Amino acid sequence: MSHNFDEIVSRENSRCEKYDNREMIFGTADVLPMWVADTDFRTPDFIVEAIRKRAEHEVFGYPAFPDYYFEAIRNWLWQQHSWKVDKSSLAFCPNVVVGIASAVISMTSPGDKIIVQPPVYFPFFHVVEKNNRLLVENPLKIENGKYCFDFDDLLGKLDSSVKMLLLCSPHNPGGRVWSKDELQKLSDICRAYNIIIVSDEIHSDLTMPGVTHFPFAAISPETAMSTVTVSSASKTFNIAGLSSAYVVISNPVLMEKYNHFMEATHIGSGNIFGLTATEAAYNNGNEWLNDLRAYVASNHRFLSEFFRNYIPKARVMEAEGSFLSWVDISELGLNSRQAAVKLANAGIGISPGYLFGHGGDNFIRINVGCPQSVLEKALIIMKQVFSE
């Protein structure tokens, strides 16, 4: 492995949320942070070098979006996900949640119903409710230990006032990488009701070995016409602080609405380092990503085995993608809030599942995107906490 993922990089006082907000979130800075979804891995040299080179220019005016920037994204989507995207379907957005919010605001109206499938990454709720749309929940079901869509429940909730569905693909927090069949069925239903799907694919590069992500818009040309895909290099390459993402919108009418919103709000002018980093990541990141996937998979295995051996009452949901582990703690006699408090008191900062909405309160989310030695340290403390 060319990159040393075992390296411990001190992130304290680097203006990063995960470390520098610990006191605010957990009441103490003395916790190993296994919460917010960025990794502790050093960003690869080919990105750091590109940023350094750009910084050495020493003039940081407004950025441009040259063709080669979008080419890098198109090549990556083709190489990684066998997805051919036209240049005219691509546009910049400052981050993924802004992309989702932009779709909500520009493509639906106040009072419209929007479907969200909890438990799910919690800003999905915010972008609906804080923009005065009506949240309709279509909770995921657990079958054979994995989340799946509840199509019967979905069909029971659809009517002409449902305008949009927010899909998390791959799924945070459950780590599902949805199969083509599942996505096809979801697409068929949504198309029958003229529902726009916003597919958040930020975790799509980081699938576990043997697991393939299927881009929702690639289901069919018709599906692409009603899909807004939002993604970014930020999770994969640990560059979330550089604020750079993109949307893929094949339907010119929807793209026009998106662009109109960007012009109306003037939020899409970009960040020169984010653009530089994304381009460097996508032009050079293939081999590094293979190593990262192997490392993260090994961390997932390590955690699962640890729980099986030492905390057998907790059940780890098998992760098919992402660096987040979702663990059912209901048989430990604790809800997620209680578990989070106990763990924070013992020096571990996790995300309590209740934050992710319906069905989440039996779970805790543990970020395994860290050196395995750190993960081991955290698990040993968890073992002590949960055996009390």
Ligand SMILES: Cc1ncc(COP(=O)(O)O)c(C=O)c1O
């Ligand atoms: C599913 C999902 N979407 C979006 C984001 C945030 O992306 P951004 O920072 O680009 O808004 C996260 C971060 O945890 C996430 O897990």
